[in-house]
Amino acid sequence: MAERGRPRNFDKDAALARAMEVFWLRGYEGASMADLTSAMGIASPSLYAAFGSKEDLFRKALDYYVASEGGLIWGAVAETHTAYQAVETFLMRTARVFTRRSRPPGCLVVLSALHPNEHSETVRRELVQRRAQAVTELRERLRQGVERREISPAADLDAIAQYYITVQQGMSIQARDGATRKQLEQIAAAALAAWGPLTAPTARKH
Amino acid sequence: MAERGRPRNFDKDAALARAMEVFWLRGYEGASMADLTSAMGIASPSLYAAFGSKEDLFRKALDYYVASEGGLIWGAVAETHTAYQAVETFLMRTARVFTRRSRPPGCLVVLSALHPNEHSETVRRELVQRRAQAVTELRERLRQGVERREISPAADLDAIAQYYITVQQGMSIQARDGATRKQLEQIAAAALAAWGPLTAPTARKH
């Protein structure tokens, strides 16, 4: 049973996916309505009728991104059997996902709105929260590693989780600067070299 | 002997320092001429007469930033005696410089223009080059460490340098998200935990 009135002339999900790519490439402020409507193949009144406003559209594109692109990383992390494999998978998947051809390099959540601005402050705060949530999720995964005796109970899980998230955020910028997949994998491998010292019973100093 | 014509009514260097802070906080695109003239205490024709254009002003602010703020980090790095101390100083100074009160958090070079854009493409490319140069400088410092037998000749200096620069870039985002100095220091310490495995004669796997 269809809705009343003239039916929509475009695929809403497909248009949202296009919008996500524009925000991903250009950032929240950098993506103009002209960019968005052009990529989505619709006129601005259709966009406003379907998605509300630019900010509402970004929020929906963000959810779409977290579900699809984020799932490529965190879905694989969820299938690992040890805490080390979880972090290794997290970083190595990141290296792959950040360097796919015909996708913007780096992460939408990290890059979209880094500067405080009157017009994007609520969006920026949402992204800050999303980034903080990534630390929380990774720390929870590490906590399971402590339970399973893979990580020393003396390890500072907050610091370890924040460290690996920081590396991933740096990888977003490296990807934006044109780093190859191999280079990102080398960065990931270097970051993983800290795992032993960070999780061993007695933290060794240099 | 003074110049001909009406003398300038403001301190050019002080105005440049103000402009630098605005670009630092808001980014290149995010800093409007109204923001800049307001912070610099001058009208836009004075700005154009003294600095050329917004892009020229940014370029001068960038040089100013690299010399002053960048010097706080690299100056201290230059005074270290071992490669490890150099990297340690690099990251620990970063933690301090990125979290000073009444200064924008994070790094201007990293954050100012991450998204490709018609109006900021040349600026963006300049920043990409500056970031690449940081890798080169750090790698050169590591090369000295190899000469002095502090680092194994088998170590991958490109990967190590790019890794530590990546960590610093991630710290820019963490700082923007409100990370404390202590948190950044913990991230730096975690990154330094990889030093042993990365530079030892036989790279150990987990």
Next chain:
DNA sequence: CTAATTCTGTGTCGATCGTTACAGATATAT
């Protein structure tokens, strides 16, 4: 003094920003 030069402040340029008024088109409900 006059002429030449350079800076300052007001005001405004065309372009673009996000957003929406409006009329016509296309569907369902009765």
Next chain:
DNA sequence: ATATATCTGTAACGATCGACACAGAATTAG
């Protein structure tokens, strides 16, 4: 068929963008 509802495209809104024309003010050169 008529009424109602929703979407589409054109066209335009006020606000802001970076940049500058212009006239007056302030200095030096001769």
